[in-house]
Amino acid sequence: MVYFVLAGVAPLTATAGVITTAYYVTGLTSVPAAFIVVAVVLSLFSVGYVAMARHISNAGAFYAFISRGLGREAGVAGALIALLAYNLLQVGLYGMFGPTVEAYVQQKANVDIHWWIYSLAAWAVVTVLGLIRVDLSGRVLGVLLTVEVIVVVALTISGAAHPAGGHVTFSTLNPSDLTKGGVGAVLATAVLGYVGFEQSPVYAEEARHPRRTIPTATYLSLAVIGVVYAAASWVMSTYYGVGNVTKIAQQEGPGMLFGMGDAFLNNAGQILFMTSLFAAALAFHNACWRYSFALGREQVLPGSFGRTGTNGVPKAASAVQSVIGLGFIVAFAIGGWNPMTDLFFWFGTTGGFGILILLALTSMGVVRYFAQHPEEENLWRRLIAPGVSVLLLAVMVYLVANNYSLLLGYTSPSTAGKVLPALYVVVALIGVGWALFLRASRPEVYAVVGLGPDAATGQGATVAASASSAGKLAGEGA
DSSP: OHHHHHHHHOHHHIIIIIHHHHHHHHOOSOHHHHHHHHHHHHHHHHHHHHHHHHHOOOSSHHHHHHHHHHOHHHHHHHHHHHHHHHHHHHHHHHHHHHHHHHHHHHHHHOOOOOHHHHHHHHHHHHHHHHHSOHHHHHHHHHHHHHHHHHHHHHHHHHHHTSOGGGOOOOGGGOGGGGGSTTHHHHHHHHHHHTTTGGGGGGGGGGOSSHHHHHHHHHHHHHHHHHHHHHHHHHHHHHHHOTTTHHHHHHHHTTHHHHTTSOHHHHHHHHHHHHHHHHHHHHHHHHHHHHHHHHHHHTTSSOGGGGOOOTTSOOHHHHHHHHHHHHHHHHHHHHHTOOIIIIIIIHHHHHHHHHHHHHHHHHHHHHHHHHHHOGGGSOHIIIIIHHHHHHHHHHHHHHHHHHTHHHHTTOSSOOHHHHHHHHHHHHHHHHHHHHHHHHHHHOHHHHTTTTOGGGGGSHHHHHHHHHHHHHTOOTTOOO
């Protein structure tokens, strides 16, 4: 489970891409402090999140938690937000993978092959692995992630051993620097680096001991990536010099990380950067079909999405996600659009923003759920930690939305900076409308929204029957 979570986070991709982006987009040197602050906020969020997971097991974790906490309409809206966000993240990765492999092969072998050929090859492998046993996918991710983290640590140690001017400075770790102008952009970028850590409850139905596994996987993953990000970003400022780090980031981009090592580490880092992108694409593919499966099982989406094959994989849900990925790769190849900016950067940023919205909504759901079931958890888990995280995450959502054009690379408000985040408003309204339609025309489906495995058991049937006979389903908790 830790491997699946870390694959979604893609530590090497985030270390080489998000950290350098944070430096050159914001022009601030307080990036290491921002990653520490965000890790603390997400740790608070995780307290209520894993507490909720102890009581609710569902392949569509956000969907179930929001449904049980804020109501069915909010739950369906959250599910559609999750589907859009994870699809944007998954599909967007093909826009980075293809050009990265194209440039590497051209550099090493002087062979020029169009980016979309490599993207289609990655898509084909992800499609196959997404349709076969999940443990095989786990083994693939395990090998890739282990080597990937080792190389990131090695590059960080190598950089720390050679500080600029022979002097080590800790000034970039000072949180007080975050009070300076541009804090919104640097915090927003740092948040995007953690996207994926929230996936462990998605695998609750497949874990042998979910009550123990989910908290362990969540906290362990968050600790690993928090330390890796803070250390790597601090070492970059030390290796290149605090006064030069933002300029170097703008000039070299991801190469900034690889430049801290010798020739072997540099080359290994570039190769693993590509495998990291692939591993993340596979992890997000799995996340996508799990949400489709959760909605299909409860008939919120077509029932075929909720039916699994002999190996436990819902093939229809997995295949549909693959078709979506194929469609975007082909469209960008035919249209000649820039896959790095328009596909990877725009889609990835927008997908990350969607996850941040879901974190805030889920925290609200946790507080309300435990307000109705106070006996199930202590005060810290049911109110204090999730309550503080609601406030902090709401501030972060505002900061990202307010700095969206800047995050996309614009220096002033832009159309894309308004349209892309507004997509979540649109899908949320569709979700609420669909839930209201189900309440009026298919009360038996509406009654089991968010129940997960219980939707097909006696509990789900009892809820549906009682709700239907009463004729008033609005506002009732699952």
